[in-house]
Amino acid sequence: MLAAELAATPIGSEVSLAGWMHRRRQLSGVSFLVLRDRSGLAQVVVKDGGLRAAVAALGEESVVTVHGMLTASPAAPGGLEVVGTRLAPITEPALTPPVQLWRPSPQEGLPTRLDHAAVALRHPRSRASWQLAAASVHGFRTTLESAGFTEIATPKLVGMATESGANVFELDYFGRAAYLAQSPQLYKQMLVGVFERVFEVGPVFRAEPHDTVRHLAQYTSLDVEFGFIDYHHDVIAMFRAVLAGMLRSVRERAADAVELLGVDVPQVPEALPVIHFRDALRRVGAAEDEPDLEPAHERALGAWAKEEHGSDFLVVEGYPMAKRPFYTHPQPDDPRWSNSFDVLFRGLELSTGGQRLHRPADYRAALATNGQSAEAFSAYLEAFDHGMPPHGGFAIGLERWVARLTGAANVREVTLFPRDLHRITP
Amino acid sequence: MLAAELAATPIGSEVSLAGWMHRRRQLSGVSFLVLRDRSGLAQVVVKDGGLRAAVAALGEESVVTVHGMLTASPAAPGGLEVVGTRLAPITEPALTPPVQLWRPSPQEGLPTRLDHAAVALRHPRSRASWQLAAASVHGFRTTLESAGFTEIATPKLVGMATESGANVFELDYFGRAAYLAQSPQLYKQMLVGVFERVFEVGPVFRAEPHDTVRHLAQYTSLDVEFGFIDYHHDVIAMFRAVLAGMLRSVRERAADAVELLGVDVPQVPEALPVIHFRDALRRVGAAEDEPDLEPAHERALGAWAKEEHGSDFLVVEGYPMAKRPFYTHPQPDDPRWSNSFDVLFRGLELSTGGQRLHRPADYRAALATNGQSAEAFSAYLEAFDHGMPPHGGFAIGLERWVARLTGAANVREVTLFPRDLHRITP
Numbered sequence: 001m002l003a004a005e006l007a008a009t010p011i012g013s014e015v016s017l018a019g020w021m022h023r024r025r026q027l028s029g030v031s032f033l034v035l036r037d038r039s040g041l042a043q044v045v046v047k048d049g050g051l052r053a054a055v056a057a058l059g060e061e062s063v064v065t066v067h068g069m070l071t072a073s074p075a076a077p078g079g080l081e082v083v084g085t086r087l088a089p090i091t092e093p094a095l096t097p098p099v100q101l102w103r104p105s106p107q108e109g110l111p112t113r114l115d116h117a118a119v120a121l122r123h124p125r126s127r128a129s130w131q132l133a134a135a136s137v138h139g140f141r142t143t144l145e146s147a148g149f150t151e152i153a154t155p156k157l158v159g160m161a162t163e164s165g166a167n168v169f170e171l172d173y174f175g176r177a178a179y180l181a182q183s184p185q186l187y188k189q190m191l192v193g194v195f196e197r198v199f200e201v202g203p204v205f206r207a208e209p210h211d212t213v214r215h216l217a218q219y220t221s222l223d224v225e226f227g228f229i230d231y232h233h234d235v236i237a238m239f240r241a242v243l244a245g246m247l248r249s250v251r252e253r254a255a256d257a258v259e260l261l262g263v264d265v266p267q268v269p270e271a272l273p274v275i276h277f278r279d280a281l282r283r284v285g286a287a288e289d290e291p292d293l294e295p296a297h298e299r300a301l302g303a304w305a306k307e308e309h310g311s312d313f314l315v316v317e318g319y320p321m322a323k324r325p326f327y328t329h330p331q332p333d334d335p336r337w338s339n340s341f342d343v344l345f346r347g348l349e350l351s352t353g354g355q356r357l358h359r360p361a362d363y364r365a366a367l368a369t370n371g372q373s374a375e376a377f378s379a380y381l382e383a384f385d386h387g388m389p390p391h392g393g394f395a396i397g398l399e400r401w402v403a404r405l406t407g408a409a410n411v412r413e414v415t416l417f418p419r420d421l422h423r424i425t426p
Numbered sequence: 427m428l429a430a431e432l433a434a435t436p437i438g439s440e441v442s443l444a445g446w447m448h449r450r451r452q453l454s455g456v457s458f459l460v461l462r463d464r465s466g467l468a469q470v471v472v473k474d475g476g477l478r479a480a481v482a483a484l485g486e487e488s489v490v491t492v493h494g495m496l497t498a499s500p501a502a503p504g505g506l507e508v509v510g511t512r513l514a515p516i517t518e519p520a521l522t523p524p525v526q527l528w529r530p531s532p533q534e535g536l537p538t539r540l541d542h543a544a545v546a547l548r549h550p551r552s553r554a555s556w557q558l559a560a561a562s563v564h565g566f567r568t569t570l571e572s573a574g575f576t577e578i579a580t581p582k583l584v585g586m587a588t589e590s591g592a593n594v595f596e597l598d599y600f601g602r603a604a605y606l607a608q609s610p611q612l613y614k615q616m617l618v619g620v621f622e623r624v625f626e627v628g629p630v631f632r633a634e635p636h637d638t639v640r641h642l643a644q645y646t647s648l649d650v651e652f653g654f655i656d657y658h659h660d661v662i663a664m665f666r667a668v669l670a671g672m673l674r675s676v677r678e679r680a681a682d683a684v685e686l687l688g689v690d691v692p693q694v695p696e697a698l699p700v701i702h703f704r705d706a707l708r709r710v711g712a713a714e715d716e717p718d719l720e721p722a723h724e725r726a727l728g729a730w731a732k733e734e735h736g737s738d739f740l741v742v743e744g745y746p747m748a749k750r751p752f753y754t755h756p757q758p759d760d761p762r763w764s765n766s767f768d769v770l771f772r773g774l775e776l777s778t779g780g781q782r783l784h785r786p787a788d789y790r791a792a793l794a795t796n797g798q799s800a801e802a803f804s805a806y807l808e809a810f811d812h813g814m815p816p817h818g819g820f821a822i823g824l825e826r827w828v829a830r831l832t833g834a835a836n837v838r839e840v841t842l843f844p845r846d847l848h849r850i851t852p
């Protein structure tokens with residue numbers, strides 16, 4: 001049985017558990033061990049001399065089976081402990097771990113924990129962070145599947161010119177140059193022509209030359225794109241539904257992780273507050289020709305959204321066209337601005353989205369304005385030549401989302417085996 | 427509303443649809459158009475002269491809205507048609523498509539369809555193939571989530587020596603060599619130490635130098651790994667549960683695709699038939715020292731499984747250790763053979779799986795036997811030094827699975843934007 005199932009088991013039952021010896025404490029007449037399995041922790045008390053010697057010999061992280069009797073113990077976590085009657089290793093004793101997994105919070109520095117990720121990720125707080133990620137992805141998918149979206153899998157090896165051209169990994173593809181996809185943007189748009197509503201959960205790659213707490217060379221992108229919208233507010237409404245679904249799933253499927261990490265799970269307002277970029281600049285006292293929001297601006301806007309709207313989320317719409325990629329749809333009544341948006345979560349960028357161009361002539365004009373060749377995008381432009389509805393979408397970086405939820409200072413804290421400028425192993 | 431919702435709408439209702447003009451037919455006094463949306467097709471009849479001119483002007487694949495009255499029409503598909511009263515383009519008329527999407531089966535050769543994938547994938551048969559894929563993935567995930575598995579996302583950029591070393595894409599990673607992951611094998615094993623039960627749906631990369639109908643440079647791998655098994659038959663039982671879940675989801679969520687493509691959805695026996703490799707060789711009359719099964723052998727075994735066990739699936743266990751990767755667990759009573767298996771689906775390999783080594787000393791011995799350096803695997807070996815339970819898993823290639831379900835001659839037929847020796851666009 002699982003550790004988490006003990007709470008629903010009658011006191012006095014014979015129980016069997018299997019897992020890792022998470023912690024040992026040897027007192028003068030009794031030994032305690034904490035067993036860890038995929039469901040959580042269970043305290044086992046061992047009084048028999050032979051069993052106590054076995055516990056002493058096995059060491060932390062040894063994989064064992066434990067048999068015993070479930071007893072009430074007000075001092076134990078959850079008020080339950082197993083009085084051990086048999087204990088056996090499943091494999092040979094484990095070596096002493098390179099990190100101390102039993103401490104309530106990891107004491108080692110991040111580089112040490114990343115070097116020893118195969119073991120360090122077993123720490124309950126690291127496990128819990130990823131459980132938030134897995135629950136979020138579950139909520140993302142189920143919300144979209146319920147709304148008629150089709151899950152897609154797009155090429156990560158691309159020969160087509162990519163979105164921006166900068167920070168791209170190049171590789172030798174059977175003697176030709178190819179690139180790792182920085183996003184599924186162009187593919188998800190083409191597939192709106194096929195399925196109308198699509199989403200993808202997959203890796204994206206950025207050859208990010210800066211060493212920051214927010215950037216990774218590979219991260220998991222949650223991508224959405226759909227057709228037959230009127231304008232970008234339909235995309236914002238879908239973003240809101242997806243966000244609510246992700247948070248509902250976090251509450252329902254990762255309640256233990258929420259509790260362990262002390263996550264303040266945000267409420268999602270019925271409608272997310274929206275401010276125009278132009279007004280956002282005014283509100284933070286920035287010059288009206290600023291092309292982007294600085295981090296301090298985003299923090300100030302986040303605080304304002306919380307105070308004024310009681311919302312942890314704020315949508316900033318209308319970013320200047322000059323700073324947005326070529327496929328961005330302009331604001332119809334004033335083409336200096338765009339029908340695109342960023343979503344701030346507690347004052348930090350969480351997602352970028354918007355309405356895209358859908359008329360082929362608009363694409364060719366936008367590429368020309370950007371100094372990019374239409375020829376390089378010919379396979380993509382075919383989708384628009386042959387009928388594309390008004391459409392839009394957004395993307396959420398999974399690891400960054402979890403970092404914001406948990407308040408992690410560094411996105412690497414919540415990533416399985418992060419990749420960056422300096423790190424390609426383990 | 428959606429085309430598929432017409433069947434549940436009262437005759438005589440005013441209806442509005444939006445989608446692509448899939449087909450037009452202009453008769454002497456009346457025009458028919460077939461509208462395609464994400465749910466399917468709807469027939470619209472147009473009698474008014476002005477509307478008929480609009481239909482003639484717009485051309486196939488134009489994106490339109492149609493208003494009209496739902497009427498019973500025994501001659502129409504589904505016995506229903508919409509008598510159009512208004513029709514308006516949402517964007518300008520589409521150019522003539524490079525492929526004829528309205529034909530019941532695509533008439534163009536595969537290279538043409540792949541060159542024009544942005545449009546060719548709109549063909550109802552191509553869409554349906556991917557709907558089988560999406561439904562399969564849904565069933566894969568829900569089965570595993572119900573069984574306590576955690577979804578993971580592992581690095582696709584790896585610096586560690588990879589599984590086999592052959593057919594690997596190399597890239598420049600900030601001035602160092604890195605590789606694209608050929609499978610999440612080593613990572614999913616390490617994560618068994620963290621979550622016990624893990625799965626991943628993600629891209630894998632093979633620099634496959636052969637031009638075959640079965641190989642792609644990128645495909646979607648459905649990966650499973652879990653701990654606390656007794657031996658590989660526990661893995662086969664989990665494979666069977668996942669397979670049943672995938673097929674249930676195909677039946678429930680892709681019924682239209684199954685019907686359109688005439689898919690013979692296989693039944694899954696309560697227990698999959700299993701034959702030992704040694705006995706499989708005998709059965710097909712191969713020499714007893716053959717290290718692998720040839721395609722003709724697999725076909726013969728598939729036919730035998732169908733005849734003898736009434737099963738479209740056959741598990742071949744015990745493949746020779748000499749042909750399996752270093753992490754493979756030997757058969758305890760005869761280490762020439764392994765606790766690994768292949769699953770044949772209608773006589774073709776669908777999945778490979780098995781029990782893995784879990785003792786650190788066994789890993790070091792296996793690497794030495796293979797002439798591989800333990801140093802190169804040090805981060806991975808840490809997981810075993812610090813306590814790993816007996817474990818195993820399997821992988822299924824999504825596109826190959828769909829190709830077998832549909833009987834597609836070439837896996838590219840059922841892949842969104844396939845990648846191979848010759849193709850990196852679109």
